[in-house]
Amino acid sequence: MVIRAALGGGAAIAEDLQFLEGVGSSIAPCGLRLYPQSDPETPTAGKVTLHVAQTVGVDGDVVEPEDVGLIQSLYEESKDPDPPTAWIMRPGLYAVLANRRADAVAAGDKKGVFLFPMIRDQVASTQKGLSGVKAVTTVQLSRNDVKGSASNLHVLLYGNFNRVLIGRSGAMELAASEHIKFLQDRTVLRAIVRSDMGLEHEQSFVITRNLRQV
16 A cells, blocks of 8 residues: 555656646657647637736746736636636745845845735645735746746646546556566555546736746
8 A cells, every 4th residue: 555655656656747848749648837828818718818917027027016907907808607716836936926025124134024915824835825916936846948048937827626627547556566676575565547637728928038037
């Protein structure tokens, strides 16, 4: 049971990575991050909505507090009858948003009020949130967008993740062999999971790309 649980956990991690980042092929689905995207700020049938951050830079853009409301408004224009379920971002980007403060006495002192709409006791907990919607942080989402001379830029996802349809064929298939590593006195275990992913309603997702962690 311990081994089965470990292999199942590994399979789940591999699925998450493919469903977020996969380039797509005849044997693997395209990840959400690489789905066809609309023109900026223009929800379009069959495409994930692209939002460009308010502060645009040569070497990457910066998420500003007003971007939160703009992203949420783009979701509302998707005509999804259900509410959004989550933000997805890397931990470092969430920490930057949670800690962003206005200036107070002197320009650049960053001692004023916190700028992003978060419940402050959630910031350090496992129940993270942003503007009343759950925030999920994961290193499965890559940090390799490229703009200008920067090649380590973030992606921010928002939407109704109940619209991600996941299909599986049967259960996890386990097999063991004592022959492959017989001379080393080892048993080799193999786990196979057959699954697929697709978006039920592409407009139910908003993506913001090329984000600097500042």
